[in-house]
Amino acid sequence: MIPPTLDATDMSSLSLTTDDIRRQSQQDLERRQQAGSKLDVEKIHRYGAFVGSVVERHRSLARAMDYCRELIAATEGSGRSVRSGTVVFADSLNRPRGRFDRVWHAPVGGLWGCLIHANTLLESSRRFVPLAVGVACCEAVRELGGTQAVLRWVNDVLVDGRKLAGFLVEGHTGPFYGEEYNLIGFGININNSCFPAELAGAAVSLAEVLGHPVDLNLFSQSFLAHLSFTLGLLYFAEDELLQEENQGQDWHPLLSRWRELSDSLGRQVVYGLDVMMKPQYQAFAADLSVDGGLILKFADGYEKIEHCGEIRYL
Amino acid sequence: MSNEIDFDEILSKYRSDPFDYVDVCATHTGTVTFKVVEGDDVQAPSGEWLQIPGTALYEINRERNPKLIAAQTNGVVSTVRTELEGRFVEAGERLITIKHPLKKKEIIENILKEVLYLFRAPERAKYFFALDVQSRIEKKGARAVTVDQGEEVLTMSLMKRDTPIYYSGERGVIHSVYFKPGVSVSQGEPLLGVCAPEKLPLIQKIITRVKADWDSE
Incomplete structure (x- = not known):
C-alpha cells in the first residue's frame, strides 16, 4: 500500500539514485584511505552502507517526516518493513516546520527530505545521530567549496553567522511491529536564495556563498556519502568500545571531527531549551563533554553540562 | 489507586519520622573513596541554574578516571558503608544514606x-x-x-x-x-x-x- 501523499517520483528535478550514492561513497572511501586516516575506514564504510538503500524523489510533499511516518505505517501494514537508509527527497515542502513549530521555508532549489534509520544503536550512541548529520552536511558544504562552513552546537551549519542548514531528528516507533526509527529530517539551502522577511539576514544558501548555482544532485550525493560515513562511524565506535581492550577509551571519533568543524567552543553564548522564545542564561562555551554535551562555564567559575537545547552566539 | 486512605496512619507515620532516607549508590563500577563521615551535613546543588554542585560524597575511580560524586539532596549522612572504603564496587551498590528532612x-x-x-x-x-x-x-x-x-x-x-x-x-x-x-x-x-x-x-x-x-x- 502506498501512502496517499505519494507523488509521481519522476517529476522531481533530482535524479539521484542508490547507485549514485554508492559510487560517491566509494570515492569518499578511497579519498579517506589516501589521506591516511587512522580509522578503519573500510569497516566504517561497510557499517554506513545502508544510507540511500532506497531513494524516493517527489516534486512536493507537505512534510517529509510526516510522509516517512505514513510510509512506515503503510509498509508495516502490508506485512513488510521499511528498509533502513530509505531517503525521501522533495523539491519543495508545503508545510515545513522546525523545532517547536518554528517556521521553516522550503521552496524549490533547496535540499529537503528525511532519512529513515532503523535505530539499532545503543542508547549511548543514539544521542550522537544529530551530531553525525551536522558533521556530514558541514563536510559536504566544505567539499563543494563552502570552506567557511562551521557547526554551531548541536548541528546547525552556518556560514558567516548565517544558517545554511538545519536538522531535526525525531524518534518514531512503527505502529505494527514496534520497531524504533530515527527520522533524520534535513533542510539545506542550496540554490534557493529568496527568504521570507523573518529569515532575511539570518539564512544563506550555498549558491550565494559560492557565487554560482550548485548541482543539486552532486551536493545530495556528497551529503549522503558523508552521512553514510558518520552514521557508519557510530556503529564502528560502538564495535570498538565493545572490544575489551578499548574499555578505557572515552573520546568518540565523531566528537573529534565535530570539534574540528565547530566554532562554538570558546565563545560567549546564550542558552535555552527554546533559545529564541525563552533564553535561559548566558555562559562561556568551554568544551564538549565525552557524551557530546556542551560544557558551559558561568562567570562565577561553575560549570554546567547541557545535553539538549540550543545556543546563540553573543 | 485506592479510595480507602487511612489519613491518620499516614500522617502519624510522617509525624514520628519526618525524613526521607535517600540511598546514594555507585554510579558505575570502580574503587570507592568516601569524602564524608556519619553525621556530616550535606548540601544539594544550588545556584540559579543548580550549577553549584552539592557536597562531595565519594570519589569513584575506574580505569584511572576518578569521578567525584556530589549530593543531590540536603540532609545529614546517616550511614556510610565504611567497609567499602578503597574497595572495588559494582554499579548500583548502596554506599551512603542521607537523612533528608521533609518539608x-x-x-x-x-x-x-x-x-x-x-x-x-x-x-x-x-x-x-x-x-x-x-x-x-x-x-x-x-x-x-x-x-x-x-x-x-x-x-x-x-x-x-x-x-x-x-x-x-x-x-x-x-x-x-x-x-x-x-x-x-x-x-x-x-x-x-x-x-x-x-x-x-x-x-x-x-x-x-x-x-x-x-x-x-
Whole structure:
C-alpha cells in the first residue's frame, strides 16, 4: 500500500539514485584511505552502507517526516518493513516546520527530505545521530567549496553567522511491529536564495556563498556519502568500545571531527531549551563533554553540562 | 489507586519520622573513596541554574578516571558503608544514606505519589509537553486536561533528537507535573501524576488534611 501523499517520483528535478550514492561513497572511501586516516575506514564504510538503500524523489510533499511516518505505517501494514537508509527527497515542502513549530521555508532549489534509520544503536550512541548529520552536511558544504562552513552546537551549519542548514531528528516507533526509527529530517539551502522577511539576514544558501548555482544532485550525493560515513562511524565506535581492550577509551571519533568543524567552543553564548522564545542564561562555551554535551562555564567559575537545547552566539 | 486512605496512619507515620532516607549508590563500577563521615551535613546543588554542585560524597575511580560524586539532596549522612572504603564496587551498590528532612510540600508530594498514577521518564533527558497538550494546559490549566492511553503527551529531547512520548496508564487528569522544561529528568523518575477525574476530590482532601495537620513548613 502506498501512502496517499505519494507523488509521481519522476517529476522531481533530482535524479539521484542508490547507485549514485554508492559510487560517491566509494570515492569518499578511497579519498579517506589516501589521506591516511587512522580509522578503519573500510569497516566504517561497510557499517554506513545502508544510507540511500532506497531513494524516493517527489516534486512536493507537505512534510517529509510526516510522509516517512505514513510510509512506515503503510509498509508495516502490508506485512513488510521499511528498509533502513530509505531517503525521501522533495523539491519543495508545503508545510515545513522546525523545532517547536518554528517556521521553516522550503521552496524549490533547496535540499529537503528525511532519512529513515532503523535505530539499532545503543542508547549511548543514539544521542550522537544529530551530531553525525551536522558533521556530514558541514563536510559536504566544505567539499563543494563552502570552506567557511562551521557547526554551531548541536548541528546547525552556518556560514558567516548565517544558517545554511538545519536538522531535526525525531524518534518514531512503527505502529505494527514496534520497531524504533530515527527520522533524520534535513533542510539545506542550496540554490534557493529568496527568504521570507523573518529569515532575511539570518539564512544563506550555498549558491550565494559560492557565487554560482550548485548541482543539486552532486551536493545530495556528497551529503549522503558523508552521512553514510558518520552514521557508519557510530556503529564502528560502538564495535570498538565493545572490544575489551578499548574499555578505557572515552573520546568518540565523531566528537573529534565535530570539534574540528565547530566554532562554538570558546565563545560567549546564550542558552535555552527554546533559545529564541525563552533564553535561559548566558555562559562561556568551554568544551564538549565525552557524551557530546556542551560544557558551559558561568562567570562565577561553575560549570554546567547541557545535553539538549540550543545556543546563540553573543 | 485506592479510595480507602487511612489519613491518620499516614500522617502519624510522617509525624514520628519526618525524613526521607535517600540511598546514594555507585554510579558505575570502580574503587570507592568516601569524602564524608556519619553525621556530616550535606548540601544539594544550588545556584540559579543548580550549577553549584552539592557536597562531595565519594570519589569513584575506574580505569584511572576518578569521578567525584556530589549530593543531590540536603540532609545529614546517616550511614556510610565504611567497609567499602578503597574497595572495588559494582554499579548500583548502596554506599551512603542521607537523612533528608521533609518539608510540608514534600510530604504532600510523597503522599500523592502513593495515590496518583505516575508516568515515568523512559530515558534521562529533558521533557516538554506536546504542542497540543501544552496549548490545552495554557487555556484551561493542567488539572483540567485529561490524557488518554496512547495520546502523545510529551516530547523527550536529548541532543536535539526529539521523541514523542505516548501516555500509557489509566485515563485521567494531569494532577502533578514533576518536570520543568529545560531541566534533565533521570530515567525512571516521575514526569506526571495522573488521576481519574472522579478521584480529584480525594486528592484535594489529602492536601487539605496535611496542610491543616502539619504545623511547620
